[in-house]
Amino acid sequence: VxxxxxxxxxxxxxxxxxxxxxxxxxxxxxxxxxxxxxxxxxxxxTALHSNNPRPFLITEALRGHGAELMTIEEYSVWKKNGVGVDPSEHSFMLNYSPMGSLGTRDVVARAIDSEMKRSGDPHVLLVTEHLDKGDLEDSFPTISKRLREEGIEIGVSPIPVTPAAxxxxxxxxxxxxxxxxxxxxxxxxxxxxxxxxxxxxxxxxxxxxxxxxxxxxxxxxxxxxxxxxxxxxxxxxxxxxLPRWRSEDLGLLIENMPLITDLAALRSTMTQDVGLVKSDYRLERAERRVEHIEKEVSRYWKSCKPTQELIELRNLVLVSKLVVDASKSRRNNVGLHFNMDLV
Ligand SMILES: Cc1cc2nc3c(=O)[nH]c(=O)nc-3n(C[C@H](O)[C@H](O)[C@H](O)COP(=O)(O)OP(=O)(O)OC[C@H]3O[C@@H](n4cnc5c(N)ncnc54)[C@H](O)[C@@H]3O)c2cc1C
Missing domain, CATH: 3.50.50.60 (FAD/NAD(P)-binding domain)
Known part of the structure; x- marks a missing residue:
């Protein structure tokens, strides 16, 4: 199983x-x-933007509770105007959904991606300052504690967030x-x-x-x-x-660094070109890049005893290929698949 x-x-x-x-x-x-x-x-x-490769997830219930998404620029304008102003009026989300920050997961994730690409900012902000701090801490104790560990006070400071797979x-x-x-x-x-x-x-x-x-x-x-x-x-x-697996004739993997570099390249390609917003050009580019990484990994696979890192990278490369192929084949935008050339 x-x-x-x-x-x-x-x-x-x-x-x-x-x-x-x-x-x-x-x-x-x-x-x-x-x-x-x-x-x-x-x-x-809305995953917390941090250096952690596995970012902490900020539940959508926080937006259900009244938190608003803003770009860094929108946030500074809102602060300048005085936080008494309804923060939802300052949220880019109104340009993407009549439900504003309460739009569905795919709409909100794509909107954040577009705003980050437009501004070049590494994240947007989830704003909670207009809400009651004590109530937020009671309703979201784990998130409050985790944010505090990152130096962010819920109900006081904006929370930097980005989409995450x-x-x-x-x-x-x-x-x-x-x-x-x-x-x-x-x-x-x-x-x-x-x-x-x-x-x-x-x-x-x-x-x-x-x-x-x-x-x-x-x-x-x-x-x-x-x-x-x-x-x-x-x-x-x-x-x-099952065929018998033999690895006696294979050498040991001498350097791990090439695998780390290949994994980073794969993840970067998949995020940039096969992520929330795809295009025909991006998919073609991703296909070429994934094929190149596949050739590199295949050389190690054929000559080295398998390590966990090598096995996982080889599997990730194959899965990435399957995602690229399926994305190229799908010629309509539906659900989580969005290709801007098909709009
Ligand atoms: C942060 C987070 C919050 C989520 N919240 C919700 C939620 O609220 N509601 C909801 O419905 N879903 C939620 N999901 C999704 C849901 O949790 C996952 O889809 C679900 O846990 C997947 O379960 P699984 O048993 O298929 O895989 P996993 O729980 O990922 O287990 C896979 C297991 O297989 C093992 N394994 C992997 N590869 C190998 C291998 N090669 N050999 C041997 N063992 C292997 C792993 O070690 C692991 O033990 C959430 C996911 C995340 C990440």
Missing amino acids: LATGGAGMMHKATTNPSIATGDGVAMASRSGADIRDMEFIQFHP HYMVGGVAVDGLGRVECKGAPMPGLYAIGEVARTGLHGANRLASNSLLEAVVYSGRASRDIIERWKNGDLGEFIGR
């Missing part, structure tokens, strides 16, 4: 843990499984029982559950919190199906047909 989670590590900023390197998708893809909907990567709009909607195609599909038919003995699986339940744009529901429902279905088939001797042969 593949249950390896997502692939957020292919982006420069991600809310995902460091294990999110797309191992399950890569393994299944190499085995010939159907991989679908990889163009739909969800970005969380959050959830992989696509993945290994499964049927209603969690059985991995190959050319539309179940692959004997292989299941996928959780974020690695593409069930279709999220459509093109996951609604917050549905992934845990999906994971629980499909784990239940898959486990019942496995037990049933096991009882009937109907799980199929799998392990016996």
